[in-house]
Structure formats: structure tokens, C-alpha cells
Amino acid sequence: MNRYREIDKNAWPRRTVFEYYRTFQNQLFNITLEVNAEPAYRMAKRTGRSFFLSMLYPLLRAVNAVPALRQRILDGERVVEFEHTAALTPILGADDTFTMALTEYADRFDAFLRQAEPAVAAAKRGEFDPAVRRRQDYFCASCVPWYGFSSLTQAALRLDQSIVILAWGKMxxxxxxxxALQLNHALADGRHVGLFLEALEKEIGSMAAYEC
Structure with a gap:
């Protein structure tokens, strides 16, 4: 698990907002954004890399660029902020069932690929360590390449969960x-979605420079 710091809620500017939304039965909100994926797509075509991983990497970087999206609620009311979060993503196998793959944060695309490609290959074989689910330092990221969508509401294990849920569709x-993003309103709001979108557009744009 990545390192984290516990937030001192007595000195936390968001404390009042946090406590207000923690009274809600449903603390989750969903929003769908439109993003230009052309730089990542053209890089993947030029280099022969996976377009799936060429999109997962900037998504991973963009989530990590926004501190609120690295925050989790533990043991009821403790709030921690992880130094980095990984992406947990479902991979389709030959039998049309999904196995999860964990892809860790990396500062460079080539470093990301070195651990992401074997993780995806293992998931295609149906291999996954269920102990990963005991971690909190990840977000869920699903690709649905068969269709686009204008709105999407994610499934929720609990209506007060704090793990970020993300999905992207067909180009x-x-x-x-x-x-599409699902966030806990106690930790994040529209401003944080805007910061995520700004970071994602920047990260996708930077993919054009990769030659690996």
C-alpha cells in the first residue's frame, strides 16, 4: 500500500462540507465528461502500443493530480490522503468473463507499461490476487469499448463509499x-471534477510525445 497522511479535520477547510455530506444516505454523485483522445490514439497506432493502456495511463495520472481523488474515508470518519493511487481495471478473458488487473502509478509511460502489461496478461489468464481488494489506495477504472454514452451511473457497493469509480467508452x-466519474460528495465536488478534466486533457496531450 502506498504511503498516506491522515488529515487533521480540526484544521481542514473542508470539514464543514465533509460533515454535512456524511449525513446523506446517498453521498455519491456521477458525472460524464467528453474528452479528446486523439493524441493517445495516434501515439498508440504509431508505436503499436495498446490504445487501452495508452488511455489508462493518462487517466491514472489525472486522478493522481487531484488530491481530493486520492482521499479515502477509513473506519467511518478518518480521512487519509494517499501519496499515489493505483488503477484496478477489469480485463476481458477468452471466456467472456472479467478478471481484475492492478496497475500501479508511474511517472513515465514506459515505466507504467513495464508493470501494466504483465498485469493485464495475467488477468487475461484469469489470475488475480484477491488480497488487493483489502487495499484502499486504488480507484476502479473500466473501459467499455463497444459503445459510447452520454451519461452513466456506476454501481455502488455502499452509498457512502469513497473509492473513485471511473469508466470510459468507445471513441x-x-x-x-x-x-464517467463517481465520487463521494463529502470529499469532492464540481471544482475537483474540473481539475481532473484539466489534468486529463493535459496528460492525453502529452502522450503525443511518447515514442516507446
């Missing part, structure tokens, strides 16, 4: 993909 002819 259209304008190189646009939908990206």
Missing part, C-alpha cells in the same frame, strides 16, 4: 471519448 469519429 467516436471525432476522436472523442466519454469519461
Amino acid at each position: 467516436n469519429r471525432s476522436f472523442t471519448i466519454p469519461v
Whole structure:
């Protein structure tokens, strides 16, 4: 598990907002964004890399760029902020069932690929360590490449969960993909979604420079 710091809620500017939304039965909100994926797509085509991983990497970087999206609620009311979060993503196997793959954070795309490609290969074989689910330092990221969508509501294990849930869909002819987020309103709001979108557009744009 990645390192984390516990937030001192007595000195936390968001404390009042946090406590307000923690009274809600359903603390989750869902939002769907449109993102230009062309730089990542063209890089993947040029280098022969997986377009799936070429999108997962900037998504991973963008989530980690926003501190609120690295925060989790533990033991009821403790709030911690992880130094980095990984991405837990379902991989489709030959039998049309899904196995999860954990891809860790990395500062460079080539370093990301070195651990992500074997993780995806293992998931395609149906191999996954269930102990990973005991971690809190990840977000869930699903790709649905068969169709686009204009709105998506994610499944929720609990209506007060704090793990970020993310999905992205099929790219259209304008190189646009939908990206859906589910966040806990006690930790994040529309401003944080805007910061995520800004970071994601920057990260996707930077993929054009990769030659690995």
C-alpha cells in the first residue's frame, strides 16, 4: 500500500462540507465528461502500443493530480490522503468473463507499461490476487469499448463509499471519448471534477510525445 497522511479535520477547510455530506444516505454523485483522445490514439497506432493502456495511463495520472481523488474515508470518519493511487481495471478473458488487473502509478509511460502489461496478461489468464481488494489506495477504472454514452451511473457497493469509480467508452469519429466519474460528495465536488478534466486533457496531450 502506498504511503498516506491522515488529515487533521480540526484544521481542514473542508470539514464543514465533509460533515454535512456524511449525513446523506446517498453521498455519491456521477458525472460524464467528453474528452479528446486523439493524441493517445495516434501515439498508440504509431508505436503499436495498446490504445487501452495508452488511455489508462493518462487517466491514472489525472486522478493522481487531484488530491481530493486520492482521499479515502477509513473506519467511518478518518480521512487519509494517499501519496499515489493505483488503477484496478477489469480485463476481458477468452471466456467472456472479467478478471481484475492492478496497475500501479508511474511517472513515465514506459515505466507504467513495464508493470501494466504483465498485469493485464495475467488477468487475461484469469489470475488475480484477491488480497488487493483489502487495499484502499486504488480507484476502479473500466473501459467499455463497444459503445459510447452520454451519461452513466456506476454501481455502488455502499452509498457512502469513497473509492473513485471511473469508466470510459468507445471513441467516436471525432476522436472523442466519454469519461464517467463517481465520487463521494463529502470529499469532492464540481471544482475537483474540473481539475481532473484539466489534468486529463493535459496528460492525453502529452502522450503525443511518447515514442516507446
